Amino acid sequence: MKLEEKNTGVLYIVATPIGNLSDISERAIITLKDVDLIVAEDTRHSKPMLDKLGVSAALLSYHRFNEAARCDELIKRLLNGQSIALISDAGTPLISDPGYRLVRAAHHHHIAVSPIPGACAAVAALSVCGFDSEHFYFAGFLAAKSVARCQQLQQLKSIPAMLIFYESPHRILATLQDMAKILGSHRQALIAREITKRYEDIQRDRLTGLITWLQQDDNHQRGEFVIIIDAPEFSQQQRKVSEKSQQTLEILLEELPLKQAVELAAKLSDAKKNDLYQLALEMKNKSYP
Numbered sequence: 001m002k003l004e005e006k007n008t009g010v011l012y013i014v015a016t017p018i019g020n021l022s023d024i025s026e027r028a029i030i031t032l033k034d035v036d037l038i039v040a041e042d043t044r045h046s047k048p049m050l051d052k053l054g055v056s057a058a059l060l061s062y063h064r065f066n067e068a069a070r071c072d073e074l075i076k077r078l079l080n081g082q083s084i085a086l087i088s089d090a091g092t093p094l095i096s097d098p099g100y101r102l103v104r105a106a107h108h109h110h111i112a113v114s115p116i117p118g119a120c121a122a123v124a125a126l127s128v129c130g131f132d133s134e135h136f137y138f139a140g141f142l143a144a145k146s147v148a149r150c151q152q153l154q155q156l157k158s159i160p161a162m163l164i165f166y167e168s169p170h171r172i173l174a175t176l177q178d179m180a181k182i183l184g185s186h187r188q189a190l191i192a193r194e195i196t197k198r199y200e201d202i203q204r205d206r207l208t209g210l211i212t213w214l215q216q217d218d219n220h221q222r223g224e225f226v227i228i229i230d231a232p233e234f235s236q237q238q239r240k241v242s243e244k245s246q247q248t249l250e251i252l253l254e255e256l257p258l259k260q261a262v263e264l265a266a267k268l269s270d271a272k273k274n275d276l277y278q279l280a281l282e283m284k285n286k287s288y289p
Protein backbone atom coordinates (compact mmCIF):
# COMPACT_ATOMS: atom_id res chain seq x y z
CA MET A 1 0.00 0.00 0.00
CA LYS A 2 1.26 3.52 -0.85
CA LEU A 3 1.82 5.93 2.06
CA GLU A 4 -1.09 8.19 0.99
CA GLU A 5 -3.52 5.25 0.68
CA LYS A 6 -3.72 4.82 4.47
CA ASN A 7 -6.45 6.76 6.29
CA THR A 8 -3.99 8.28 8.68
CA GLY A 9 -1.71 11.12 7.65
CA VAL A 10 2.01 10.74 6.97
CA LEU A 11 4.74 12.14 9.17
CA TYR A 12 7.50 13.46 6.88
CA ILE A 13 10.96 14.06 8.35
CA VAL A 14 12.31 16.79 6.11
CA ALA A 15 15.97 17.82 5.95
CA THR A 16 16.61 21.53 5.34
CA PRO A 17 19.91 23.24 4.36
CA ILE A 18 22.78 23.77 6.82
CA GLY A 19 23.71 27.17 5.41
CA ASN A 20 23.12 27.30 1.67
CA LEU A 21 19.45 27.50 0.70
CA SER A 22 20.17 25.93 -2.69
CA ASP A 23 20.79 22.63 -0.90
CA ILE A 24 17.05 22.15 -0.32
CA SER A 25 15.76 19.30 -2.45
CA GLU A 26 12.88 19.53 -4.88
CA ARG A 27 11.06 16.82 -2.95
CA ALA A 28 11.51 18.79 0.28
CA ILE A 29 9.89 21.88 -1.27
CA ILE A 30 7.03 19.86 -2.75
CA THR A 31 6.44 18.11 0.58
CA LEU A 32 6.54 21.33 2.61
CA LYS A 33 4.00 22.91 0.23
CA ASP A 34 1.79 19.85 0.34
CA VAL A 35 1.45 19.04 4.05
CA ASP A 36 -1.31 20.32 6.36
CA LEU A 37 1.13 21.39 9.03
CA ILE A 38 4.84 22.07 9.39
CA VAL A 39 6.29 21.43 12.81
CA ALA A 40 9.49 23.44 13.32
CA GLU A 41 12.04 23.58 16.11
CA ASP A 42 11.93 27.39 16.07
CA THR A 43 9.12 28.84 13.97
CA ARG A 44 10.68 32.34 13.93
CA HIS A 45 13.93 30.85 12.58
CA SER A 46 12.24 28.73 9.88
CA LYS A 47 9.67 31.30 8.70
CA PRO A 48 12.07 33.37 6.50
CA MET A 49 13.33 30.20 4.79
CA LEU A 50 9.79 28.95 4.18
CA ASP A 51 8.76 32.38 2.85
CA LYS A 52 11.68 32.33 0.40
CA LEU A 53 10.58 28.90 -0.80
CA GLY A 54 7.00 30.09 -1.24
CA VAL A 55 5.72 27.70 1.44
CA SER A 56 2.68 28.97 3.33
CA ALA A 57 1.55 25.91 5.34
CA ALA A 58 0.55 26.37 8.99
CA LEU A 59 3.49 26.35 11.41
CA LEU A 60 3.71 24.94 14.93
CA SER A 61 6.70 24.86 17.27
CA TYR A 62 8.21 21.60 18.45
CA HIS A 63 11.33 21.87 20.60
CA ARG A 64 13.10 20.26 23.54
CA PHE A 65 10.85 21.99 26.09
CA ASN A 66 7.43 21.18 24.61
CA GLU A 67 8.34 17.93 22.80
CA ALA A 68 6.59 15.61 25.23
CA ALA A 69 3.44 17.77 25.49
CA ARG A 70 3.17 18.40 21.71
CA CYS A 71 3.47 14.73 20.85
CA ASP A 72 -0.12 13.73 21.79
CA GLU A 73 -1.61 16.63 19.84
CA LEU A 74 0.42 15.83 16.72
CA ILE A 75 -0.39 12.12 16.88
CA LYS A 76 -4.14 12.98 17.10
CA ARG A 77 -3.84 15.15 13.98
CA LEU A 78 -1.98 12.38 12.12
CA LEU A 79 -4.60 9.80 13.16
CA ASN A 80 -7.28 12.19 11.83
CA GLY A 81 -5.62 12.10 8.41
CA GLN A 82 -3.52 15.27 8.50
CA SER A 83 -0.02 15.12 7.05
CA ILE A 84 2.79 16.73 8.99
CA ALA A 85 6.37 17.70 8.08
CA LEU A 86 8.92 17.93 10.85
CA ILE A 87 11.88 20.25 10.26
CA SER A 88 14.65 21.48 12.53
CA ASP A 89 16.56 24.78 12.48
CA ALA A 90 19.05 23.29 10.02
CA GLY A 91 19.93 19.92 8.53
CA THR A 92 18.30 16.62 9.34
CA PRO A 93 15.86 16.43 12.26
CA LEU A 94 16.79 13.99 15.07
CA ILE A 95 20.53 14.43 14.37
CA SER A 96 21.42 16.29 17.60
CA ASP A 97 17.95 17.80 17.23
CA PRO A 98 14.51 17.01 18.70
CA GLY A 99 12.05 14.62 17.08
CA TYR A 100 12.65 11.05 18.19
CA ARG A 101 9.71 11.07 20.63
CA LEU A 102 7.32 12.04 17.85
CA VAL A 103 8.75 9.46 15.43
CA ARG A 104 8.60 6.76 18.12
CA ALA A 105 4.98 7.64 18.92
CA ALA A 106 4.08 7.58 15.21
CA HIS A 107 5.51 4.07 14.84
CA HIS A 108 3.63 3.04 17.98
CA HIS A 109 0.35 4.16 16.33
CA HIS A 110 1.24 2.54 12.97
CA ILE A 111 1.45 5.95 11.32
CA ALA A 112 3.70 6.04 8.24
CA VAL A 113 6.96 7.95 8.76
CA SER A 114 8.77 8.99 5.59
CA PRO A 115 12.23 10.59 5.30
CA ILE A 116 12.88 13.44 2.86
CA PRO A 117 16.68 13.28 3.01
CA GLY A 118 19.09 16.16 2.54
CA ALA A 119 21.82 18.08 4.30
CA CYS A 120 23.42 16.86 7.50
CA ALA A 121 26.58 18.55 8.83
CA ALA A 122 28.10 15.28 10.12
CA VAL A 123 27.69 13.48 6.78
CA ALA A 124 28.86 16.52 4.79
CA ALA A 125 32.06 16.69 6.89
CA LEU A 126 32.58 12.93 6.64
CA SER A 127 32.34 13.12 2.86
CA VAL A 128 35.38 15.40 2.67
CA CYS A 129 37.54 13.98 5.48
CA GLY A 130 39.39 11.32 3.50
CA PHE A 131 39.78 9.02 6.52
CA ASP A 132 38.75 5.38 6.18
CA SER A 133 34.99 5.87 6.24
CA GLU A 134 33.89 2.27 6.51
CA HIS A 135 33.01 2.67 10.18
CA PHE A 136 32.17 5.83 12.08
CA TYR A 137 30.77 6.73 15.47
CA PHE A 138 28.65 9.87 15.76
CA ALA A 139 29.16 11.29 19.25
CA GLY A 140 27.31 14.61 18.79
CA PHE A 141 28.06 17.31 21.36
CA LEU A 142 30.45 16.53 24.21
CA ALA A 143 29.82 17.80 27.75
CA ALA A 144 30.31 21.54 28.35
CA LYS A 145 32.66 21.10 31.33
CA SER A 146 36.21 19.86 30.77
CA VAL A 147 36.21 17.14 33.46
CA ALA A 148 33.07 15.47 32.12
CA ARG A 149 34.27 15.98 28.53
CA CYS A 150 37.58 14.23 29.26
CA GLN A 151 35.72 11.31 30.86
CA GLN A 152 33.59 10.95 27.72
CA LEU A 153 36.68 11.11 25.50
CA GLN A 154 38.37 8.45 27.60
CA GLN A 155 35.43 6.13 26.84
CA LEU A 156 35.55 6.91 23.12
CA LYS A 157 39.33 6.66 22.83
CA SER A 158 39.68 3.08 21.66
CA ILE A 159 36.58 2.73 19.50
CA PRO A 160 37.93 1.25 16.23
CA ALA A 161 36.14 3.80 14.03
CA MET A 162 36.38 7.48 13.17
CA LEU A 163 34.66 9.75 15.68
CA ILE A 164 32.37 12.61 14.65
CA PHE A 165 31.48 15.50 16.96
CA TYR A 166 29.53 18.75 16.81
CA GLU A 167 30.93 21.75 18.67
CA SER A 168 30.04 25.37 19.31
CA PRO A 169 32.43 28.30 18.65
CA HIS A 170 32.97 29.18 22.31
CA ARG A 171 34.14 25.67 23.18
CA ILE A 172 35.98 24.62 20.03
CA LEU A 173 39.49 25.40 21.30
CA ALA A 174 38.99 23.88 24.77
CA THR A 175 37.47 20.74 23.23
CA LEU A 176 40.35 20.30 20.77
CA GLN A 177 42.81 20.75 23.66
CA ASP A 178 41.01 18.07 25.70
CA MET A 179 40.98 15.79 22.64
CA ALA A 180 44.75 16.22 22.24
CA LYS A 181 45.24 15.45 25.93
CA ILE A 182 43.07 12.33 25.99
CA LEU A 183 43.26 10.94 22.43
CA GLY A 184 46.87 11.96 21.77
CA SER A 185 48.07 15.11 20.06
CA HIS A 186 49.32 13.11 17.06
CA ARG A 187 45.88 11.78 16.17
CA GLN A 188 44.76 12.84 12.68
CA ALA A 189 41.66 15.00 12.67
CA LEU A 190 39.54 17.35 10.61
CA ILE A 191 37.69 20.55 11.38
CA ALA A 192 34.82 21.43 9.04
CA ARG A 193 33.77 25.00 9.77
CA GLU A 194 30.76 26.79 8.25
CA ILE A 195 30.04 24.02 5.74
CA THR A 196 28.26 25.32 2.59
CA LYS A 197 28.51 28.92 3.84
CA ARG A 198 30.61 31.86 2.63
CA TYR A 199 33.51 31.22 5.00
CA GLU A 200 33.57 27.44 4.68
CA ASP A 201 36.87 26.08 5.94
CA ILE A 202 38.06 22.47 5.88
CA GLN A 203 41.26 21.86 7.86
CA ARG A 204 42.87 18.43 8.14
CA ASP A 205 45.90 17.91 10.36
CA ARG A 206 47.08 16.31 13.60
CA LEU A 207 45.27 17.65 16.68
CA THR A 208 48.31 19.79 17.59
CA GLY A 209 48.27 21.38 14.14
CA LEU A 210 44.56 22.12 14.35
CA ILE A 211 44.97 23.75 17.77
CA THR A 212 47.70 26.00 16.35
CA TRP A 213 45.44 26.86 13.40
CA LEU A 214 42.55 27.80 15.74
CA GLN A 215 44.87 30.04 17.78
CA GLN A 216 46.35 31.75 14.71
CA ASP A 217 43.28 33.89 14.02
CA ASP A 218 40.17 34.65 16.11
CA ASN A 219 38.06 34.24 12.97
CA HIS A 220 39.06 30.57 12.85
CA GLN A 221 37.07 30.05 16.06
CA ARG A 222 33.88 31.62 14.68
CA GLY A 223 30.87 29.80 13.24
CA GLU A 224 29.63 26.23 13.36
CA PHE A 225 31.93 23.22 13.62
CA VAL A 226 32.12 19.52 12.95
CA ILE A 227 35.19 17.74 14.31
CA ILE A 228 36.26 14.35 12.95
CA ILE A 229 38.94 12.22 14.56
CA ASP A 230 40.51 9.45 12.50
CA ALA A 231 40.24 5.91 13.85
CA PRO A 232 43.12 4.81 16.07
CA GLU A 233 45.77 2.72 14.35
CA PHE A 234 47.60 0.60 16.81
CA SER A 235 50.99 -0.22 15.35
CA GLN A 236 53.01 -3.23 16.51
CA GLN A 237 55.38 -0.79 18.17
CA GLN A 238 52.59 0.83 20.16
CA ARG A 239 51.34 -2.53 21.33
CA LYS A 240 54.80 -3.19 22.84
CA VAL A 241 54.79 0.07 24.79
CA SER A 242 52.23 0.79 27.52
CA GLU A 243 49.86 3.68 27.05
CA LYS A 244 51.43 5.60 29.92
CA SER A 245 54.92 5.22 28.42
CA GLN A 246 53.57 6.35 25.02
CA GLN A 247 52.16 9.50 26.63
CA THR A 248 55.48 10.19 28.38
CA LEU A 249 57.36 9.80 25.11
CA GLU A 250 54.88 11.97 23.25
CA ILE A 251 55.25 14.85 25.74
CA LEU A 252 59.05 14.59 25.71
CA LEU A 253 59.14 14.54 21.91
CA GLU A 254 57.35 17.86 21.83
CA GLU A 255 60.14 19.47 23.88
CA LEU A 256 63.33 17.53 23.06
CA PRO A 257 65.25 16.06 20.10
CA LEU A 258 64.32 12.45 19.36
CA LYS A 259 67.38 10.78 20.93
CA GLN A 260 67.15 12.73 24.16
CA ALA A 261 63.40 12.17 24.41
CA VAL A 262 63.90 8.41 24.04
CA GLU A 263 66.73 8.33 26.64
CA LEU A 264 64.61 10.19 29.16
CA ALA A 265 61.44 8.20 28.41
CA ALA A 266 63.37 4.95 28.96
CA LYS A 267 64.47 6.21 32.38
CA LEU A 268 60.98 7.37 33.31
CA SER A 269 59.05 4.32 32.10
CA ASP A 270 59.25 0.55 32.12
CA ALA A 271 59.45 0.30 28.30
CA LYS A 272 62.54 -0.98 26.46
CA LYS A 273 64.72 1.75 24.96
CA ASN A 274 64.69 0.17 21.50
CA ASP A 275 60.87 -0.11 21.47
CA LEU A 276 60.64 3.54 22.51
CA TYR A 277 63.11 4.49 19.79
CA GLN A 278 61.08 2.70 17.08
CA LEU A 279 57.89 4.28 18.38
CA ALA A 280 59.50 7.73 18.43
CA LEU A 281 60.44 7.26 14.76
CA GLU A 282 56.83 6.34 13.95
CA MET A 283 55.61 9.42 15.80
CA LYS A 284 58.04 11.67 13.96
CA ASN A 285 57.19 10.03 10.63
CA LYS A 286 53.54 10.87 11.26
CA SER A 287 52.40 7.27 11.08
CA TYR A 288 51.19 7.54 14.66
CA PRO A 289 47.44 7.99 15.17
Ligand code: SAM
Binding pocket: 018, 019, 088, 090, 091, 092, 093, 094, 095, 096, 097, 119, 120, 121, 122, 165, 166, 167, 168, 192, 193, 194, 195, 196, 197, 224, 225, 226
Ligand atom coordinates in the same frame (compact mmCIF):
# COMPACT_ATOMS: atom_id res chain seq x y z
N1 SAM B 1 20.49 18.46 12.61
C1 SAM B 1 21.69 19.13 12.23
C2 SAM B 1 22.41 18.32 11.14
O1 SAM B 1 21.75 17.52 10.45
O2 SAM B 1 23.60 18.49 10.95
C3 SAM B 1 22.58 19.42 13.43
C4 SAM B 1 21.92 20.24 14.49
S1 SAM B 1 22.94 20.61 15.85
C5 SAM B 1 21.80 21.37 16.95
C6 SAM B 1 23.83 22.01 15.31
C7 SAM B 1 25.33 21.71 15.17
O3 SAM B 1 25.59 21.07 13.93
C8 SAM B 1 26.20 22.95 15.17
O4 SAM B 1 26.49 23.40 16.47
C9 SAM B 1 27.44 22.44 14.46
O5 SAM B 1 28.23 21.69 15.33
C10 SAM B 1 26.82 21.50 13.41
N2 SAM B 1 26.55 22.24 12.17
C11 SAM B 1 25.36 22.62 11.68
N3 SAM B 1 25.52 23.30 10.54
C12 SAM B 1 26.83 23.35 10.28
C13 SAM B 1 27.64 23.92 9.25
N4 SAM B 1 27.10 24.58 8.24
N5 SAM B 1 28.97 23.76 9.32
C14 SAM B 1 29.55 23.08 10.34
N6 SAM B 1 28.84 22.53 11.34
C15 SAM B 1 27.50 22.67 11.32
